[in-house]
Amino acid sequence: MRNPAALLPWLVLVGLAIGLPEFAASALEKHKNAYATMMYMGTPRDYEFYIALRVLLRSLARLKVDADLVVIASKDVPQKWVSAMENEDGARVVSVENVENPYRNQANFDKRFMLTLNKLYAWSLVEYDRVVMLDSDNLFLDKTDELFQCGQFCAVFINPCIFHTGLFVLQPSEEAFNGMLKQLKDGRENPDGADQGFLVGYFHELLEKPMFKPGRNGTRQDGYFRLPLGYQMDASYYYLKLKWNIPCGPNSVITFPSAPWFKPWYWWSWPVLPLGLTWHERRRAVLGYADDLPHLISHTAVFLILLATVRLCLSRICIRRTSDKTAATAFASSLYPFIMKCFLFFLILASITIPFFVIPRTVHPLLGWTLYLAGSSAFMVVVANAFFLPLLPALTPSIGIAGALFVMAFPAYNDGVVRALAIWAYSFLSAPFAWSSVSRMMNSIQVSFNREAIFASRPGELPLPQFMKVY
Known part of the structure; x- marks a missing residue:
């Protein structure tokens, strides 16, 4: 054969004729x-x-x-x-x-x-x-x-x-x-x-x-x-x-x-x-987790916008001065401190629950809990600054949740009963610290109200209330 290369196309066709049926059968096999x-x-x-x-x-x-x-x-x-x-x-x-x-x-x-x-x-x-x-x-x-x-x-x-x-x-x-x-x-x-x-x-x-x-x-x-x-x-x-x-x-x-x-x-x-x-x-x-990335970015942006909105609202509400004696009397009334304490309790509850619902549900637990604790702490820092609360007691909920997670995740439990008892013991031991933190925050607000009650009885312009200063 003078030109062996001329046989190449024919050899390819023969190979395909022999191999294709077997390949197709295997590809279509169910x-x-x-x-x-x-x-x-x-x-x-x-x-x-x-x-x-x-x-x-x-x-x-x-x-x-x-x-x-x-x-x-x-x-x-x-x-x-x-x-x-x-x-x-x-x-x-x-x-x-x-x-x-x-x-x-x-x-x-x-x-x-x-x-x-x-x-x-x-x-x-x-x-x-x-x-x-x-x-x-x-x-x-x-x-x-x-x-x-x-x-x-x-x-x-x-x-x-x-x-x-x-x-x-x-x-x-x-x-x-x-x-x-x-x-x-x-x-x-x-x-x-x-x-x-x-x-x-x-x-x-x-x-x-x-x-x-x-x-x-x-x-x-x-x-x-x-x-x-x-x-x-x-x-x-x-x-x-x-x-x-x-x-x-x-x-x-x-x-x-x-x-x-x-x-x-x-x-x-x-x-x-x-x-x-x-x-x-x-x-x-x-x-x-690539599918979760767009959801994670969008939900994080929503939370940051929400956090900025809360800060702005507290700023607008809390830094208002007043020279109206009627308003001053309202500050000293017994109902107003109760309302403000309820409002503070609502904000603490919001700092615990809002990040929980904002984080995408299917992210990895380590990332999810990290974002949750960071978001809850950031929300509470804004509230603490708005009401001039002591920072450590204000962060007690986040610290307590982090401790509970550590106790639950501890890998050396023999069985579920021991794990449940460990969680109960942690709750029992941490309850006094939680109660003490709540008491300190409420006392801090009450001191601010008492101070404002004194100024409310005096003529002239009221000073800026301590519990209403923001940043």
């Missing part, structure tokens, strides 16, 4: 099973559940599960979020219409559960042999692919009589899916109006079924089974021993069904609940 979760909109907590869902997806991917990751998303989920879950988290997003909740007018209905019946769409994923349906507040400690060996429906009984729907195994079926939707229309009884009550009623015979034990050869089982507690360990059980140790089964998944305001992604959940830091360490490892 798993027989899936881990599924759901995402819907319409609550004040949409963003935090989006973050929690992404941490769940990436945690499963990091465990190298042998299954597809599926998100059942309502059609109003922002496209930006859908793209992130598909392109960055490797999930398959299935867009669905919200299931109308026929129980929304029940007396005990909680609006948080308005759209949780979307979970029934898991039965419509008929391209899979088995689906493990998950809530976004599950923390996986280990791989759980053996669950795909379970039967047509399997769940964990956290409550001795009621199984939990934060994790369950199902065999998809159009017939079952349509039957469930029909029972919704027929008004099947549902004690809580959510997916939990509906599924517990639908699979009421599960309590009498045997415990699931995965086979060594991976054979799929038929029927209904109860799952061992280790697949849905209620986080509240953890705090008795501050560790997990279930010898009769797996220690694979922790769930957080109780206390909705103490989900693990809230920055304030740690160190109140030690597992909050475990969840955030998982988030830091698999997702990071």
Whole structure:
């Protein structure tokens, strides 16, 4: 061959003809099973559940599960979020219409559960042999692919009589899916109006079924089974021993069904609940905190503007001089000191609570508590300067909270009982200091009022009240 280079295009074409079908087949290959979760909109907590869902997806991917990751998303989920879950988290997003909740007018209905019946769409994923349906507040400690060996429906009984729907195994079926939707229309009884009550009623015979034990050869089982507690360990059980140790089964998944305001992604959940830091360490490892940065900057700006506004308002209110004797008499009245003390108490309470609500909920606990203590202290310094209060007593709330956090986060407790006793002892010992600080601040204000009462009885212009000087 005079020109070997001329053969190169032909060799490339032959290679592509041989390799492309195999490559395409592998690229299009789907798993027989899936881990599924759901995402819907319409609550004040949409963003935090989006973050929690992404941490769940990436945690499963990091465990190298042998299954597809599926998100059942309502059609109003922002496209930006859908793209992130598909392109960055490797999930398959299935867009669905919200299931109308026929129980929304029940007396005990909680609006948080308005759209949780979307979970029934898991039965419509008929391209899979088995689906493990998950809530976004599950923390996986280990791989759980053996669950795909379970039967047509399997769940964990956290409550001795009621199984939990934060994790369950199902065999998809159009017939079952349509039957469930029909029972919704027929008004099947549902004690809580959510997916939990509906599924517990639908699979009421599960309590009498045997415990699931995965086979060594991976054979799929038929029927209904109860799952061992280790697949849905209620986080509240953890705090008795501050560790997990279930010898009769797996220690694979922790769930957080109780206390909705103490989900693990809230920055304030740690160190109140030690597992909050475990969840955030998982988030830091698999997702990071870049998504929270714009929220953090905007919320910090809001707090700074609020702090400047409070300072300005106190300045305008407090530095006003008066030469009116009627006003002077008002200063000396018995009602005015009481009003000002109530106002001071309100400002102290505001310094404790406002930073709590301004900080983005899903930031890392160490950053969240640092911002909280800094914001609370800054607010209180403004109040102390406005009322000429002694600074150390004014900062007592922030110092006390910092001490409580240290006591709760101390790592050497043997169990949850010792930890609770330590917190109680700290509260008992710090109570006199807190009371002393409050008394000193109130006495400081009372001294200013007494001084003004003396000047109010004299003719002429009143001096600038001490408790009304600002900077």
